[in-house]
Amino acid sequence: MNIVVCLKQTFDTEAKIVLDSTGKIDSAGVNLVINTYDEFAVEEALKLKEKFGGEVTIVSMGGDRVQEAIRTALAMGADQAVLVNDPSIAYADEAAIADILAKAVATIPYDIILTGRMAVDDGSSQVGVRLAEALDIPSVSSILKLDVEDSKATATREIDGGTEIIETTLPAVFTAQKGLNEPRYPSMMGIMKAKKKEIKVLTLADLGTSAADMAAKMNAPKFSLPSARKAGIKIAGEEAADKAKELARLLREEAKVI
């Protein structure tokens, strides 16, 4: 069973967001980690490998710093990695990223592709599903459970108000939701071994394409920061009953939300 995990390096979710002088999100001094949901994807891939054998390949896109995130996944137990690193990509939207990842994935044998249901930075939840479409294979998004048997898989997917069970042919893409598993920590041995594992760095030319062919369909975004929410009032009073009464009154008469 060969498994590909598409992984994104993101800011730590505790990071404070500031804009630089050009109005872009400033990454200086920010702690970078594997996107939370992609960690679940890595873990699930490793569990499948333990059960069925085969290889786990990490595929990612971005600059040199992304190697840190990839090394962490290799230390968890993934076998090798492919990083598309091409400075000619000025702005890649979700469509471009999916198309580029599809080209990179096509260089690797795969039965299952796993990735997070969304990235905690741009929160767009598009790339995993788009990747499946670009490869013309089925996808099941936001999965909580995955069972694989022969050339079929059964996945439990989170829907609004419940879950659904989906059966799909393989190969297929699955996007991981929190609850799928508990990601392992890399062991000392894993960290040592990861240093020797190969990260193949590819450019768009290596993939037979170019930045012009992979042009974004969305215009580059303009960023802004939200205006800070102001602290309101702390309701004064001696007794909890008085405070509760006053709160109910304010919600009804002032805020008009009850």
Add this chain to the structure above:
Amino acid sequence: MAKGIWVVIEQNKAEIRKVSLEILSQARTIADKTGDPLVAVILGKGIADLAKTVAAYGADKVVLVEDDKLADYSTGAYTSVLNKLIRKDEPQAVLLGNTAVGKDLAPRLAQRLGVGMASDCTGMEYDEANFLTFKRPIYGGKAFAEVSSNTRPVVATIRPNTFALGQQDAAKQAEVVNETAEIDAADLRAIVKEIIIAASERPELIEANIIISGGRGMKGPENYKVLEECADVIGAAVGASRAAVDAGWIEQKFQVGQTGKTVSPTLYIACGISGAIQHLAGMSSSKVIVAINKDPEAYIFNIADYGIVGDLFDVVPLLTEEFKKLK
């Protein structure tokens, strides 16, 4: 030239999701400006009666696709049917709710159409150059991105509770067009075997008008009934912080925050929640925030409109009684 704004209406057992009507209401105001026809497209089974409702919310035209294979949502069949309809009509924009269905369907559809998409938008305006400009929270609401597409149609999903429902006009007539679904084997490689809906009388978290959430201060799973009793008096959904979910007190599907649900209710009542940035990311677009916390220094008070310093186990039951009196 391409014309029209399409809203993909999400329905479940012939009941329309509120977010679909919210989008229709906002799209109506844009269509009034641009002169584009507003088209509501509904896929499913037993949906003919829904045409009246979407017309009342402003649709000029209703496209109905009725088929047994569309009774329940599936990625392949829905993508295939919509792709063909959209290619035939070439609208300017295709809008969906940012729901479990919308998040799964919209990117697949956008990729098949070869177009750009804006996800989980909390703003949408007409823009002469790009037709529509969207505002969307990123980094869990710690920043915003303003995005537009250089391809048509632009696909977008809109966050529930973002736009107000418009006035219904029962007299408004819409042209109703019935289309047939052509679904082939490749569309059915992934099939839904079973749908398990958790029995709950409470509203769905992402669409709820009021949410009452509990965090670390809940102290244990058994105490959520304090919040549930209050929720049932005011028709609220119950939520939780990551701390409470990670402690195993409440299921993950109730988690509000950067690694949980993102919500925008009219009223958010945070009980025993300190206000970690992780949590704020999921609820800071709420219109009114109430914090109930023992710790007067809890960060949540810095963003709450109304705060009560006190033990939630004292305050919440009293508040429940006060809410009962208001009814």
